[in-house]
Amino acid sequence: MRLSGKVALVTAAGQGIGNASARALAAEGAQVWATDVNVQLLESLAGVPNITTRALNVLDKDAVQKTVAELPALHVLFNCAGVVHNGTALQATDDELAFAFHLNVRAQFWTIQAALPRMIAAGGGSIINMASVCGSIKGLPNRFIYGTTKAAVIGLTKSVAADYVGHGIRCNAVCPGTVDTPSLQDRINANADPVEARKQFISRQPMGRLAQAQEIAPLVVFLSSDESAFVTGQAYAVDGGITI
Secondary structure, eight states: OTTTTOEEEESSTTSHHHHHHHHHHHHTTOEEEEEESOTTGGGGGTTOTTEEEEEOOTTOHHHHHHHHHHSSOOSEEEEOOOOOOOBOTTTOOHHHHHHHHIIIIIHHHHHHHHHHHHHHHHTOEEEEEEOOSBTTTBOOTTBHHHHHHHHHHHHHHHHHHHHHGGGTEEEEEEEEOOBOOHHHHHHHHTSSOHHHHHHHHHHTSTTSSOBOHHHHHHHHHHHHSGGGTTOOSOEEEESTTTTO
């Protein structure tokens, strides 16, 4: 198995891409610490071999540092927690922008800052950040706050990669298109016409369908493994053709 002997920390592992990735990492032999602010969601991982679940609010810096310090080791960090806001620059509020930067960017900074000393001491590690094709890769309508923060994630990723490449640390970003997750369904259901809203999400995908979380997880496994040992500072689009 490709990840035998590695310890991985996954945030937002209760559902969606985080859940699928935690399962995929564990299936490849990693000892996975699957975390989420919602402990009830983590119940879906109970009893899965190689997975330990733990409550973690990534907006709590002390909790992040405590969690990382208590891990037996740390070879892989997958920052999956995030939030999506709808709307344009004229519709965005200061509070929404601040919260999105707090969760989508600052929380990743905190987990990385906590993880780096342990990874450096161990001789290396892989950091994987959840970004998006929406942002610096491609502008999408009504995603001003989301696109702005996800562009920042790519900048954060490249900066960490450049600073620590000499320490054996690799840092890359995963940039999905539209993925059929519970989070997306919640946003669809918030529309006056959920059926039409789903059709609109599908229509912007050239493949004519939404991605499944299990289709994003293999990239997380690859970036966690030694197969990607010469890869760092990259933003990988997994978008079903949006950026063609």
